[in-house]
Amino acid sequence: MTTSQPRDPASDALPEPEEPAAFLEPPRRHRWGFGAFLLVEATLLASAAFVSVLVGDTGPGPLPIRVVLLGTMLPTMIAAGVAVLITYLRGNGPVADLRLEWRWADVKTGFRYGCVGLVFTTLGAYLWTRLVGNANATSAISALVEDRKMSISAAIVMFVYLWLLGPICEEIIYRGLLWGAAEQLQWRSERWGRVAAFLLSTAVFAASHLEPLRTTLLLVIAVPIGLARLVTGRLPASIVAHQVNNFLPALTILLGALGVASF
Numbered sequence: 001m002t003t004s005q006p007r008d009p010a011s012d013a014l015p016e017p018e019e020p021a022a023f024l025e026p027p028r029r030h031r032w033g034f035g036a037f038l039l040v041e042a043t044l045l046a047s048a049a050f051v052s053v054l055v056g057d058t059g060p061g062p063l064p065i066r067v068v069l070l071g072t073m074l075p076t077m078i079a080a081g082v083a084v085l086i087t088y089l090r091g092n093g094p095v096a097d098l099r100l101e102w103r104w105a106d107v108k109t110g111f112r113y114g115c116v117g118l119v120f121t122t123l124g125a126y127l128w129t130r131l132v133g134n135a136n137a138t139s140a141i142s143a144l145v146e147d148r149k150m151s152i153s154a155a156i157v158m159f160v161y162l163w164l165l166g167p168i169c170e171e172i173i174y175r176g177l178l179w180g181a182a183e184q185l186q187w188r189s190e191r192w193g194r195v196a197a198f199l200l201s202t203a204v205f206a207a208s209h210l211e212p213l214r215t216t217l218l219l220v221i222a223v224p225i226g227l228a229r230l231v232t233g234r235l236p237a238s239i240v241a242h243q244v245n246n247f248l249p250a251l252t253i254l255l256g257a258l259g260v261a262s263f
Helices: 034-055 065-090 104-132 140-145 152-184 190-208 212-232 235-257
Strands: none
Touching: 034 065, 034 152, 065 152, 104 212, 104 235, 152 190, 152 212, 152 235, 190 212, 212 235
């Protein structure tokens, strides 16, 4: 016959409550600001100039795939890579510093804002074309492939970049790095910091394309994308909104480059 072990009163005690959030260590502020953004912009411009020299004159005929891979994709990808590297070297990494947290709710929000933006972009592009003419309303990439057929592989690569990859890179630079630099400043309140980041990133995004005649149209494009970032507080929403907004223009360029449709 066995004897029961004495009961430990501590075993019946309730689990220790988690430490209140007020006593937890607050997230560390990153140690980069506008200087980091200017470095990334300089990298973008320098790599674009280098690539243009490297590619050289494409001449008549179908657009070579090297022009697609190097001339349109590489500079922005390099600049976005530098932005991510800065967050590792001078901050807490891209997830914390650039707010790259993935949430399905943000995808839905980004899709809604992207659809709204697509409507306004289409209307704005139509009105802008009527005002300044087709030649002055054409983007730099559209001008590059206008009246130039491409191989199927090159056209598909261009389409995927314009629709999916390009928006990721641009959002990392403008509504990630630049937005974070603006929020880092001492504002009267956190709300004013977000509003200032929205206004600044929208204006710089439009101006940084270096297409003066299309700056007003680019502002129309940028506002819904920035609003997705402002409302959710995270970058994936603006990435999705940007991708939705880019789908029809990317498809138009794809069909035009393949000779299926004209611009």
